[in-house]
Amino acid sequence: MLTNRQKIRIEWGDCDPAGIVYFPRYFEFFDACTRALFERAGLFKRDMLKTYDIAGIPVVDMKASFMIPSRFGDDVVVESSITKWGTSSFVVHHRLMKGEAIAIECFETRVWAARPNGDTEKLTARSIPEAIKAKFGAAEEATN
Amino acid sequence: MLTNRQKIRIEWGDCDPAGIVYFPRYFEFFDACTRALFERAGLFKRDMLKTYDIAGIPVVDMKASFMIPSRFGDDVVVESSITKWGTSSFVVHHRLMKGEAIAIECFETRVWAARPNGDTEKLTARSIPEAIKAKFGAAEEATN
Amino acid sequence: MLTNRQKIRIEWGDCDPAGIVYFPRYFEFFDACTRALFERAGLFKRDMLKTYDIAGIPVVDMKASFMIPSRFGDDVVVESSITKWGTSSFVVHHRLMKGEAIAIECFETRVWAARPNGDTEKLTARSIPEAIKAKFGAAEEATN
Amino acid sequence: MLTNRQKIRIEWGDCDPAGIVYFPRYFEFFDACTRALFERAGLFKRDMLKTYDIAGIPVVDMKASFMIPSRFGDDVVVESSITKWGTSSFVVHHRLMKGEAIAIECFETRVWAARPNGDTEKLTARSIPEAIKAKFGAAEEATN
Numbered sequence: 001m002l003t004n005r006q007k008i009r010i011e012w013g014d015c016d017p018a019g020i021v022y023f024p025r026y027f028e029f030f031d032a033c034t035r036a037l038f039e040r041a042g043l044f045k046r047d048m049l050k051t052y053d054i055a056g057i058p059v060v061d062m063k064a065s066f067m068i069p070s071r072f073g074d075d076v077v078v079e080s081s082i083t084k085w086g087t088s089s090f091v092v093h094h095r096l097m098k099g100e101a102i103a104i105e106c107f108e109t110r111v112w113a114a115r116p117n118g119d120t121e122k123l124t125a126r127s128i129p130e131a132i133k134a135k136f137g138a139a140e141e142a143t144n
Numbered sequence: 145m146l147t148n149r150q151k152i153r154i155e156w157g158d159c160d161p162a163g164i165v166y167f168p169r170y171f172e173f174f175d176a177c178t179r180a181l182f183e184r185a186g187l188f189k190r191d192m193l194k195t196y197d198i199a200g201i202p203v204v205d206m207k208a209s210f211m212i213p214s215r216f217g218d219d220v221v222v223e224s225s226i227t228k229w230g231t232s233s234f235v236v237h238h239r240l241m242k243g244e245a246i247a248i249e250c251f252e253t254r255v256w257a258a259r260p261n262g263d264t265e266k267l268t269a270r271s272i273p274e275a276i277k278a279k280f281g282a283a284e285e286a287t288n
Numbered sequence: 289m290l291t292n293r294q295k296i297r298i299e300w301g302d303c304d305p306a307g308i309v310y311f312p313r314y315f316e317f318f319d320a321c322t323r324a325l326f327e328r329a330g331l332f333k334r335d336m337l338k339t340y341d342i343a344g345i346p347v348v349d350m351k352a353s354f355m356i357p358s359r360f361g362d363d364v365v366v367e368s369s370i371t372k373w374g375t376s377s378f379v380v381h382h383r384l385m386k387g388e389a390i391a392i393e394c395f396e397t398r399v400w401a402a403r404p405n406g407d408t409e410k411l412t413a414r415s416i417p418e419a420i421k422a423k424f425g426a427a428e429e430a431t432n
Numbered sequence: 433m434l435t436n437r438q439k440i441r442i443e444w445g446d447c448d449p450a451g452i453v454y455f456p457r458y459f460e461f462f463d464a465c466t467r468a469l470f471e472r473a474g475l476f477k478r479d480m481l482k483t484y485d486i487a488g489i490p491v492v493d494m495k496a497s498f499m500i501p502s503r504f505g506d507d508v509v510v511e512s513s514i515t516k517w518g519t520s521s522f523v524v525h526h527r528l529m530k531g532e533a534i535a536i537e538c539f540e541t542r543v544w545a546a547r548p549n550g551d552t553e554k555l556t557a558r559s560i561p562e563a564i565k566a567k568f569g570a571a572e573e574a575t576n
Contacts, residue, residue, distance in 0.1 A: 017360060063207050065206075066204050156319065
């Protein structure tokens with residue numbers, strides 16, 4: 001499985017009065033890590049949206065477990081991979097690592113979403129093009 | 145069950161290039177709604193942390209389903225209640241409503257977390273004081 | 289001068305490990321307050337962008353002085369007004385009040401920005417329509 | 433002058449419905465760049481706060497000019513240096529570069545702030561220790 005490893009420095013502004021990361025920030029990290037995972041498969045998000053005429057890949061379902069808090073100044077690593085490809089949706093698995101320990105585990109279900117007829121107010125799920133899955137497959141093989 | 149209803153205006157800065165709320169923002173909304181729910185039970189967070197000598201009530205588990213996106217300028221309502229009290233943890237249920245429709249459903253499991261011996265680096269779960277649960281019970285009865 | 293007064297509760301997630309508001313958050317508050325000021329003049333941002341075919345009213349210049357910090361749980365009020373109308377730009381003045389004291393003073397210079405020929409990559413300043421200034425004038429008179 | 437150069441990838445979540453960076457985000461970038469500048473001088477923020485018993489280095493004054501917008505997917509570089517050392521305050525100058533062009537220029541005035549007597553509610557400016565300025569001087573010489 002194609003896995004991306006992203007180093008993240010926890011910043012002062014990521015943390016709350018308890019001195020630990022304010023949890024919504026983790027979801028910003030994970031969103032950036034999903035972007036980076038696609039990039040590793042050769043898919044640059046800005047171009048991908050244009051090429052495939054989609055509005056985005058919004059999250060429709062989210063599960064996360066927070067086992068170990070992180071503090072500002074900490075260096076962590078997020079490992080991300082796609083664990084399931086559906087017809088119009090896919091699941092991204094993120095593990096935030098502090099050294100050898102899993103600090104957070106998160107599953108994002110995202111959809112391939114277009115705007116029918118250029119409608120700016122509605123998003124509709126579309127079939128994920130085979131070309132996208134093929135890119136991930138090829139990148140995976142290249143790393144083996 | 146004590147339920148808090150919080151009106152939220154979706155701001156420009158809450159939204160992404162697809163024109164809809166950037167999903168980590170929802171978790172910021174829900175965090176503020178949990179705070180507001182406690183306040184409705186007569187528990188002002190800043191005082192509560194001091195009185196009970198805890199560092200916070202961090203989220204340890206999170207599930208969310210996103211059914212309908214929201215755009216900047218939308219007015220939504222978040223209904224929040226505590227659906228389960230454990231020994232040292234509790235579950236907050238949030239429903240983000242657009243009119244009559246449930247746009248998002250979210251369950252946060254939070255713990256009552258202290259810093260043993262003033263240690264700034266570690267958080268430990270503690271038993272939730274009966275006084276806290278009693279406050280919710282009393283507020284609930286008052287609204288019936 | 290038309291002035292909008294916006295009450296803001298400082299949330300846990302607005303604050304940093306020092307327990308005070310993480311300063312970029314103030315600019316999010318002020319951006320929402322500019323939106324609210326326009327609304328007070330009868331201009332709902334989402335409709336305004338459509339009606340006048342602009343991409344936004346981005347900030348091009350910003351000055352801020354932070355005199356008194358705010359902590360989570362604080363209730364503050366932001367007073368906002370437009371202190372200068374130029375041809376294609378205008379200046380918004382925000383004062384964040386803690387009781388009678390000015391805690392922060394901020395001046396935002398914003399431009400009326402369109403996308404020439406639907407180009408998604410470029411923003412160009414346009415003349416502010418007289419109708420906009422008239423709306424502010426009328427709202428001002430209505431409050432006197 | 434000791435200058436830090438920080439590469440930043442503009443993320444989807446940094447951008448607003450106009451597709452460009454939501455401006456308060458820039459101040460988060462700059463805050464992280466100030467942290468990185470100190471680190472380049474051998475001063476790791478978390479340790480520095482402990483060693484010198486300060487609560488932080490909050491911004492008291494801020495000026496910024498936004499010349500060129502950035503879009504998600506852009507790679508930018510922030511060049512940061514301290515242009516003035518006062519007794520208890522200092523000025524950090526940030527320039528966000530898009531290639532050879534200055535996209536944003538920002539000046540942050542920050543203070544060396546302690547909590548007198550462990551008071552959690554008040555911040556007081558303190559004299560910046562000579563050791564801090566010396567660290568910057570030494571790092572500067574090392575880069576020449």
